[in-house]
Amino acid sequence: MKTTLRPLVAALAxxxxxxxxxxxxxxxxxxxxPIAPAVVKNPAMVELGKKLWFDPRLSKSGFISCNSCHNLxxxxxxxxxTSIGHNWQEGPINSPTVLNSSMNVxxxxxxxxxxxxxxxxxxxxxxxxxAFTHExxxxxxxxxxxxxxxxxxxxxxxxxxxxQVTDAIAAFEETLVTPNSRFDKWLKGDANAIxxxxxxxxxxxxxxxxVACHNGAAVGGNSFQRMGLVEAYKTSNPAEGRAAVTGxxxxxxxxxxxxxxxxxxxxxxxHDGAADTxxxxxxxxxxxxxxxxxxxxxxxxxxxxxxxxxxxQPQIGMPVLPPSSDATPRPTPFDKKK
Amino acid sequence: MKTTLRPLVAALAxxxxxxxxxxxxxxxxxxxxPIAPAVVKNPAMVELGKKLWFDPRLSKSGFISCNSCHNLxxxxxxxxxTSIGHNWQEGPINSPTVLNSSMNVxxxxxxxxxxxxxxxxxxxxxxxxxAFTHExxxxxxxxxxxxxxxxxxxxxxxxxxxxQVTDAIAAFEETLVTPNSRFDKWLKGDANAIxxxxxxxxxxxxxxxxVACHNGAAVGGNSFQRMGLVEAYKTSNPAEGRAAVTGxxxxxxxxxxxxxxxxxxxxxxxHDGAADTxxxxxxxxxxxxxxxxxxxxxxxxxxxxxxxxxxxQPQIGMPVLPPSSDATPRPTPFDKKK
Numbered sequence: 295m296k297t298t299l300r301p302l303v304a305a306l307a308x309x310x311x312x313x314x315x316x317x318x319x320x321x322x323x324x325x326x327x328p329i330a331p332a333v334v335k336n337p338a339m340v341e342l343g344k345k346l347w348f349d350p351r352l353s354k355s356g357f358i359s360c361n362s363c364h365n366l367x368x369x370x371x372x373x374x375x376t377s378i379g380h381n382w383q384e385g386p387i388n389s390p391t392v393l394n395s396s397m398n399v400x401x402x403x404x405x406x407x408x409x410x411x412x413x414x415x416x417x418x419x420x421x422x423x424x425a426f427t428h429e430x431x432x433x434x435x436x437x438x439x440x441x442x443x444x445x446x447x448x449x450x451x452x453x454x455x456x457x458q459v460t461d462a463i464a465a466f467e468e469t470l471v472t473p474n475s476r477f478d479k480w481l482k483g484d485a486n487a488i489x490x491x492x493x494x495x496x497x498x499x500x501x502x503x504x505v506a507c508h509n510g511a512a513v514g515g516n517s518f519q520r521m522g523l524v525e526a527y528k529t530s531n532p533a534e535g536r537a538a539v540t541g542x543x544x545x546x547x548x549x550x551x552x553x554x555x556x557x558x559x560x561x562x563x564x565h566d567g568a569a570d571t572x573x574x575x576x577x578x579x580x581x582x583x584x585x586x587x588x589x590x591x592x593x594x595x596x597x598x599x600x601x602x603x604x605x606x607q608p609q610i611g612m613p614v615l616p617p618s619s620d621a622t623p624r625p626t627p628f629d630k631k632k
Numbered sequence: 633m634k635t636t637l638r639p640l641v642a643a644l645a646x647x648x649x650x651x652x653x654x655x656x657x658x659x660x661x662x663x664x665x666p667i668a669p670a671v672v673k674n675p676a677m678v679e680l681g682k683k684l685w686f687d688p689r690l691s692k693s694g695f696i697s698c699n700s701c702h703n704l705x706x707x708x709x710x711x712x713x714t715s716i717g718h719n720w721q722e723g724p725i726n727s728p729t730v731l732n733s734s735m736n737v738x739x740x741x742x743x744x745x746x747x748x749x750x751x752x753x754x755x756x757x758x759x760x761x762x763a764f765t766h767e768x769x770x771x772x773x774x775x776x777x778x779x780x781x782x783x784x785x786x787x788x789x790x791x792x793x794x795x796q797v798t799d800a801i802a803a804f805e806e807t808l809v810t811p812n813s814r815f816d817k818w819l820k821g822d823a824n825a826i827x828x829x830x831x832x833x834x835x836x837x838x839x840x841x842x843v844a845c846h847n848g849a850a851v852g853g854n855s856f857q858r859m860g861l862v863e864a865y866k867t868s869n870p871a872e873g874r875a876a877v878t879g880x881x882x883x884x885x886x887x888x889x890x891x892x893x894x895x896x897x898x899x900x901x902x903h904d905g906a907a908d909t910x911x912x913x914x915x916x917x918x919x920x921x922x923x924x925x926x927x928x929x930x931x932x933x934x935x936x937x938x939x940x941x942x943x944x945q946p947q948i949g950m951p952v953l954p955p956s957s958d959a960t961p962r963p964t965p966f967d968k969k970k
Contacts, residue, residue, distance in 0.1 A: 348705050350703075350706075350710075355712075355716065356711060357700070357710070357712065357716045362695070366950055367687075367950050367952060367953045368688075368953055369955070373694060373956070374693075374694055374695065374965060375962075378695045381720050382720035382966075384965075384966050559955050561955070609949060610949065610950040611947060611949055611950075612704055612705050612950055613705055614945045615705045615706055617707070617896055617897050618899065620909045620911065625711075625712060627716055627720075627722075
């Protein structure tokens with residue numbers, strides 16, 4: 295009997311192994327693609343952008359840098375419901391991750407910036423964030439010999455201007471991709487890269503319709519969608535979404551679909567930061583976007599899958615910032631009248 | 633004539649070269665000693681301490697970390713007159729550099745902490761700084777699987793406690809030394825490591841009496857001295873200095889002498905942060921501590937010397953912080969009543 299069954303057992307094992315492979319390895323197409331490591335085109339510009347990224351002198355207070363709200367130690371986010379801005383102002387919206395943000399169709403939740411360069415100038419001049427002006431930021435940089443030399447090396451111009459600043463920050467941000475997640479390894483054919491539970495979670499995620507919006511290399515980020523498609527999404531957050539940009543009523547509550555890469559690290563979730571945990575986020579998304587009530591078991595499996603999307607985090611050596619000169623205007627964190 | 637003068641020229645050149653050497657190379661003793669690179673005794677503890685150093689979850693807001701006010705990109709300081717604390721509170725005193733702080737006789741301007749471990753617990757629980765409590769900080773850490781595992785590996789204990797937290801932070805801080813400054817190279821015998829102007833500045837610094845307080849390996853940090861020894865120091869800052877610790881009237885306005893290592897990076901200066909530039913600081917110190925009015929030329933030379941004290945800045949790879957679990961209490965940056 296042992297001998298007669300052997301071919302059948304082998305065939306079943308082969309079939310099981312085949313089914314554990316990603317769809318594309320079976321001849322079909324997965325709706326999610328792996329991401330590749332960043333290709334650094336201009337290392338000097340990236341290095342300069344990294345300095346600017348970490349430099350709080352780009353804020354009025356001298357205390358807030360890009361990294362304050364998009365912390366590269368914390369998945370490129372601040373892990374707060376909404377961010378803290380100049381003078382401890384409560385931000386209007388959840389700070390999206392900078393990781394893999396170069397893959398986004400546009401920047402900000404409402405897509406009001408077309409690309410990373412355009413986005414980079416926003417927070418510097420936003421009175422609720424860094425509360426500076428482009429003019430003052432550029433004056434500050436032009437007063438610092440270390441920056442003068444480095445900008446000149448990178449841009450070959452006599453004076454620093456805001457275009458160079460946002461170009462350099464965007465060049466740095468473009469390097470912040472997170473390849474080699476376990477799910478990417480599975481997509482590339484390593485059947486053991488994820489567990490059975492995680493695979494079941496992925497199939498639930500795929501077959502329940504989550505991939506309608508969360509697809510592509512970034513598992514999102516490539517479209518605007520209405521928050522509360524099947525059931526109204528209840529929130530006290532007044533953000534209008536895409537309508538604030540287009541002026542069209544049809545775009546109300548349309549937000550950029552966030553990337554789910556590294557979602558384990560970028561809590562809390564949604565534009566209002568209302569979901570503290572992945573379990574809550576999956577439950578809410580199921581109900582308001584898909585009209586599905588995931589069981590506790592299904593929810594846990596989807597969460598397990600989502601955690602396989604954590605990739606290699608960028609290896610960032612902290613820059614040593616060039617010191618201010620005697621001529622550099624000093625930050626003014628505390629207004630006289632407060 | 634050329635031939636007869638040659639021995640004299642050679643002798644003069646040798647004498648000049650000899651005089652350019654540091655005193656100890658001439659047989660005498662310099663009042664400043666070079667510093668050695670850090671010896672890492674327990675790499676796992678240092679790595680854990682680095683994570684804690686960068687973790688804003690040790691603050692009530694989830695926004696302020698040790699690095700916020702002792703920024704390792706900015707000479708281990710925040711380059712602000714006084715620091716910004718929880719809810720944008722204006723700090724009472726200038727944030728001292730963490731670089732080479734293990735060499736300090738005690739920690740804080742008034743020396744109220746005997747060592748780095750004792751200091752590390754202070755800001756976490758200070759309502760004007762990180763505004764947390766040790767209990768809440770430890771609860772937070774105990775709720776995070778990544779921290780649980782790492783603390784257990786380092787301390788072999790079942791539960792994380794505040795002693796382990798401050799031990800790890802202090803272990804990290806002990807690595808933050810800055811060897812190989814140009815002045816250290818000169819001290820070790822490289823006569824070309826500093827310029828003629830810088831050497832003249834050092835001689836002015838030494839022979840004017842600055843070294844009475846700014847001496848040793850850290851060029852300060854090893855004693856408490858009265859601010860305003862010869863002439864009263866005028867300030868609106870109410871800090872009392874050492875008297876706040878000892879209760880002795882004789883200790884009023886006695887402050888820990890700050891290290892001058894990396895002083896080029898740690899502006900503004902003094903406990904009240906009143907001196908924006910090194911030139912101002914040298915001028916004030918000359919007058920109030922030594923009764924000397926340095927000329928513009930002397931001042932510039934001393935400033936040039938001080939800039940030779942910038943050493944190799946610590947190479948810090950930003951840590952990836954272990955994510956919060958569902959059970960981790962969320963930060964509360966915004967109080968209901970504000």
